Amino acid sequence: MPWNRCWTPAGARDERKDRMSNNGYLFAAYAATWIIHIVYLGTIVSRYSRLKREIEDLKKPAVRS
Amino acid sequence: MNRAFPILGILTAILLSYALYQALVVAPTEQTMGDVQRIFYYHVPSAWTAFVLFFVNFGASVFYLIKRKPAADIVALVSAEVGVVFCTVVLVTGPIWARPVWGIWWTWDMRLTSTLVLWLIYVSYLFLRRFSSSGQTPTLAAALAVLGALCVPFVYFSIWFFRTQHPQPVMGGGGSIDPRMLHVLLINWLAFSCFAFLVCWSRYRLESLQREVDQAHALESLLDPRGSTR
Numbered sequence: 001m002p003w004n005r006c007w008t009p010a011g012a013r014d015e016r017k018d019r020m021s022n023n024g025y026l027f028a029a030y031a032a033t034w035i036i037h038i039v040y041l042g043t044i045v046s047r048y049s050r051l052k053r054e055i056e057d058l059k060k061p062a063v064r065s
Numbered sequence: 066m067n068r069a070f071p072i073l074g075i076l077t078a079i080l081l082s083y084a085l086y087q088a089l090v091v092a093p094t095e096q097t098m099g100d101v102q103r104i105f106y107y108h109v110p111s112a113w114t115a116f117v118l119f120f121v122n123f124g125a126s127v128f129y130l131i132k133r134k135p136a137a138d139i140v141a142l143v144s145a146e147v148g149v150v151f152c153t154v155v156l157v158t159g160p161i162w163a164r165p166v167w168g169i170w171w172t173w174d175m176r177l178t179s180t181l182v183l184w185l186i187y188v189s190y191l192f193l194r195r196f197s198s199s200g201q202t203p204t205l206a207a208a209l210a211v212l213g214a215l216c217v218p219f220v221y222f223s224i225w226f227f228r229t230q231h232p233q234p235v236m237g238g239g240g241s242i243d244p245r246m247l248h249v250l251l252i253n254w255l256a257f258s259c260f261a262f263l264v265c266w267s268r269y270r271l272e273s274l275q276r277e278v279d280q281a282h283a284l285e286s287l288l289d290p291r292g293s294t295r
Contacts, residue, residue: 022165025104025161025162025164029107029161032154033107033111037154040150044268051271051275055274
């Protein structure tokens with residue numbers, strides 16, 4: 001079966017050899033995933049705090065009247 | 066509802082940490098690709114989550130076109146936005162996996178190209194929502210979403226219908242996957258689905274609040290046109 005149809009665990013010898021290979025790409029992919037999610041969550045938080053300020057501004061004239 | 070959110074947030078954080086541990090430590094190393102195959106545990110669940118969110122966007126858009134309920138319009142907007150974030154993860158992690166395995170970052174293969182087109186369709190949907198101020202915007206966006214959703218099954222089945230460099234489906238496509246790998250894959254999908262649900266929930270609340278504030282501003286400027294600075 002071709003490599004892209006059957007994914008099987010490595011044997012003990014292969015596992016030792018491969019464990020250290022390509023770790024940079026693995027780290028980069030996981031880091032990129034979380035950076036994308038954290039940046040998006042950051043935009044939600046900043047939009048929420050801007051909205052809170054707008055709500056405070058809306059309440060001010062009502063207090064004065 | 067407000068008390069449930071932090072509890073669900075903590076549970077999702079625990080689940081995501083457990084899924085990360087499973088992906089990096091518990092899942093066996095793949096025979097041909099080595100450790101870089103572990104990218105699969107983030108890449109594939111992100112793709113599935115994006116597809117589910119685009120499907121939700123489709124359902125909410127159809128519902129909005131029939132019933133004209135503003136809540137359906139908000140659900141459509143939120144699911145498209147979070148879906149684009151997950152699709153971005155797919156488009157970033159895919160090339161990072163392809164570089165060591167294929168020796169190239171990108172190829173104009175059917176699966177990769179159709180995923181990029183899908184991402185561009187939903188990004189244009191979000192641009193339409195963001196920059197159009199017409200009252201017809203939700204209707205136009207819903208129509209675009211219905212057309213965009215047609216692209217989702219095309220992306221999914223493209224590896225079955227076309228000769229492609231992208232790996233074949235390891236489940237249901239005649240391929241096979243080690244049960245331990247499948248277990249880790251499903252745990253990661255569950256964790257990312259819970260995370261996506263929480264993000265959609267908070268984004269839904271934000272959008273509802275934003276619309277209420279916009280209505281209050283409109284009312285304020287109607288009642289006191291001279292005093293309004295907006």
